[in-house]
Amino acid sequence: MHNNLAIFYCGTNGAGKSTLRSLNQDIVQIVIDSDHIAMQINPTNPRLADLEAGRKAIELFKFAIKNQISFSMESTLSGKSILQRMKTAKENDFKVRLNYVGVDSVNINIARVRARVLSGGHFIDEQTIKNRYTISREHLNSAISFCDEVFIFDNSGKSPKAMLHIENQQITQIADELVDWCKVLLDELLGLGFEI
Known part of the structure; x- marks a missing residue:
């Protein structure tokens, strides 16, 4: 039924989305990354190209x-539009997979973005x-409900580690020990009727 994948x-910025994507090597034809698009449009000052890059990303999404x-x-998962895109992909018979990367403290995100700028x-x-x-974490539970399959990764350390796998309301704990933010997420999901 699902021939096509929407991953x-x-x-949040600095959580390690691009790192994880390069490690995963997905079998997809189109990679939509508005930061990369902005770099191509305006290599000297990509932030000036953010709006145009965002538009191009939406065009690519619609095309796919x-x-x-x-x-x-x-996506940072901090806007409502990404939730809408997940829904749209599902409604159009894509298998929707979410790879969510989090860290235990926002200070890690801030430090990584600072290092990236340097x-x-x-x-x-x-x-x-x-x-x-904050908003990304708040939106995560809604996002999980739109997805066929979800992998939760923690990237507080040196590289992303798989923590949880969620499919058909069933949660499988992958890591021996969950970091704090994943424990909170697990409790929230169990409260929403998910099972482990």
């Missing part, structure tokens, strides 16, 4: 849906990162 990489082409897409990466101010950290 969403979500998490219309032509039934497997794709992956990155090596030529893009800047995001601390308040925006803090807001996205």
Whole structure:
């Protein structure tokens, strides 16, 4: 039934979405990454190209849906539009997979973005990162309900580690020990009727 995959990489700035995506090597035809698109449009100042890059990302998404082409897409999960895209993909017979990458403290996100800027990466101010950290986590439970399959990764350490796998309301704990934010998430999901 689901011939095509829609893979969403979500998490706050600096959580490690791109790192995880490069480790996973998904079999998809289209990779939608608005930061990468912005870099192509305006290499010297990609932030000036954010709006245009966002529009191009939406065009790519619509193209993939219309032509039934497997794709992956990155998002901080801090806006409602990404939830709508997950729903749209599902309604169009895509198998929707979410790879959510989180860290135990927003200070990790802030430090990583700061380090990224020093090596030529893009800047995001601390308040925006803090807001996205909170909202992204709030949106996660809704996102899980739209997805056929979910992998929860913690990237508080040196590399992303799989913590939980969720499919058909069933949660499988992958890691021997859950980090704090994953314990909270697990409790929330059990409260919503998910089973372990």
